[in-house]
Amino acid sequence: MMSQPSKANAEGPESHDSISGRHERARDFEEAKKALLARPRFSVRAQIYLGFALVFLFTIITVAGLLNSIYEVDHKVRFLETVNQYLIQIEQARRFEKNYFLYGTNLREGLDNVYAANQILEINRNQILSITGRNVYDQMLSNLKEYEALLKRIIDLEQQWGNALANTEIDHSIDVREQGQSMISFAQEMAAKERTALEKSINRARQMHIYYLLALMAIMVVNSFILARRILVRIKQYKTFAQRIASGDYTLITPMRAYRDEFTELALAVNQMVLDVEAREAVLIQSHKMRAVGTLTAGVAHELNNPINNIMITGHMFLEDYDSLDEADRKDMMQDVVNETNRAKAIIANLLDFARESGSQLAPLDVAALLTDTIALASNRLKRSRINIEFSKTEKLPRVHGDSQQLRQVFLNLILNAIDASKPGGKISVTVLPADEPHYVAIKVIDYGTGIPKHILGSIFDPFFTTKPQGKGTGLGLSMSQGIVAKHGGLIRVFSQEGQGSTFTITLPVTTFPAEIKAETHLANS
Amino acid sequence: MSHLEVLLLDDEPIVGKRLKPALAKVGCEVEVFQDPVLALKRIDEKDFDVVVTDISMAEVDGMQVLEHVVAKNNRTKVIMITGFAMMSLAREAMEKGAFDFIAKPFKPDDLRLIIARAAEALGKPIDFEINDNG
């Protein structure tokens, strides 16, 4: 059976018109299309690209950071090397200096080392500057210069005075030693500091790798989640659309998100499909109706024979007895002719009204009157099968908003089915009454015939399902009836017991609450 | 000339109203019924020469009337009239012993002709000329 058609329906007058309503539907379609396309575009493809771009950008940043930290490490290692060389030269110089004071050896070689140290500073000036800053460098340079100056003075004094001048030397030697010592400790301190900085850099690079991986994973997870959710939600949505359409609700898809994407194109295609399916269904309903008309016409032609026969007999007798008839008789006869003509006209009009292929209008309908008409339409079939029809109605039922022709077709269908199910001389009950649910009326068509076997009860509303012999039934009657009723926001239910008969119950919403239904529809869709 | 006793049964009141005088004019004594149950009762009471009955009626249909009449008095000629004429129905009626079968709409003269033939077959000719052209 169908799922909640009462919710998924009754968009408005236009939504369930048949053939002439096509223009209005086309307009609806255009409107839906415009609304769907008016939104800014954010496609799934864009989202995928964006995700990749984000990952790529993040990777670039991370790689740059890593390269930078490698460069830094490299830089620091080189610097430490320089400091080392520098220290070696200074230490060498100090060894000469020491030897000089202890053994009186040549101090000039020590000066060479100082020059070499100076050269090292000069060559690696930029490098040292970049790490230590100008102050430190200048200090190192000035220390070195001072040391050099001290050594030079000692050498000068020695040349002037020979090895004798020990007193002055002692003063100088203290200065030189202090200076050398401070230079070494300064450089060593610096090297130690840089070594810890180097370790830090290496550590940072290591951590950066880990953080990068974690962050990358997070980004990927979030992006795929968003993407998957977006797609899955839409797929789910379209699944419900498909079910809704299958149940006969042809409400067009309207925008539900702030942006449009690939699914918008799908929505447009589905709307187009709905439109086409609807048009085709209208044709199908019409052709099915014409079949019903075909089965009725034979009966109606016969039915017409009675009034025509009355007219014929009366006419002939009127002519034959004209002279002997008095005025009252003549009037009576002509009155009969007029009445019978009207009767014939009514029979034809009822059939034509039913057969008419017209764009049906939605109007508040008196269901009881509609049923009376329908029963009249089927009356000769009933008579021929010698079936009694009992019609009962609750007085002052609210009206139903709907299409009289389509509903009549549904009722006729159920009545004809009931006739087929009944034995000759049987009985059919048709009742219209307020439904159990508020704001609905129920129409019951009850036959006391063969009943529907349990195993096929589930498929009687399926299209092309029929138990009638080939060529007798299209198998579309009930499925079409279900579609029509669903369009009216109602339901068809069946209760059947084999051998006891069947009850078909149609519930239709009454006309006083169209706004509510409409609101519900939007809720259900958005 | 003896009167031909005719029972006319049709649930259409106009048929009886107009045909009664039409048949009376050619020498038939006509009893008109609209209700087949009452008609059957009357048939039980009296032997008619001719029974004219409609086929499609509620409650009891013309075929049942035909069977009833034939079962009661084989001599009675039963003429079936129907708006639902079909070959199968016609054959069924004839098989069950109808004298004739005529489709609606018919002219009063068509029925008079048939009744005249029936009367002739009964040996009680009525005042209607059978100029056979079909």
Added chain:
Amino acid sequence: MASIIISSDSSLTAARVADTIVDKAGFSIVNRGILPEVAERYKTGEDLLSKALDSPSGFLAMSPKIRQRYMAYIQAVTLEKLLPDNVVCFGLGAHLYAKGVSHFLKVRILTQPEQLVKELHPAGPVPAHKVSKMIARHEKDRTRWSRDVYGRDETNANLYDLVISLNQIEEKEAVKIITKTAANRQFVPMTYSLNCVKEFILASQVRAKLIERFPECRVRADGENMVIHIQALKRNQKKYASLVKEVAGTVPGVKHVEVHVITDFIGQAVESSR
């Protein structure tokens, strides 16, 4: 009493059975002896009428349209001959067009294969392996013929009230069965069935007059009133309608003519193919 229409896969058998019925039960016969009358009335050749009845359908054969025309002529005269009761009719295709008349007993007689082969190939003995092929071919030809002209298959048993196979029942016995059935009360003619035949005759005569000019025309009679459908282009609608009225009016017995012109050929085709 009833009239009997006999159809058989073998025309010789049909003729033989019909003759026996005439001899034994006092029926009169309607057979191809009426063709000269048809030819004269509708100003056509007798040979063409025979050809329309017999020659198999096919690529080079008579076109279905022409065949329908000659058959319309034959039909008009045959039905007229069927109006009186106690007639046996065969060999004129009546089983295909005389429908819905309660006093027509339609009989199909199935011949023994040997007999049929002898008839189909009178020159001499046919080898055993060719027999079934020959019969199948004959059957196919007749099916096609009846479909071409009347849109129904004459081998379909549903068309008949009685189907008798001479393989199982002897011809003598078959004749007995037929005459006995024809004597049944349900085949007694009545006002209604005679009116049906009269309407048929009228419709057939009108159609025979129209068919050369309007091969697609459909004619129905209701008492003295004719309802005629023809196909025409919209611009010719009025002209043809009045032409049809005039022609139909010349047929004796026609009082009122109603002409419907179908202008929407394609729509009609779509409708009818549904």
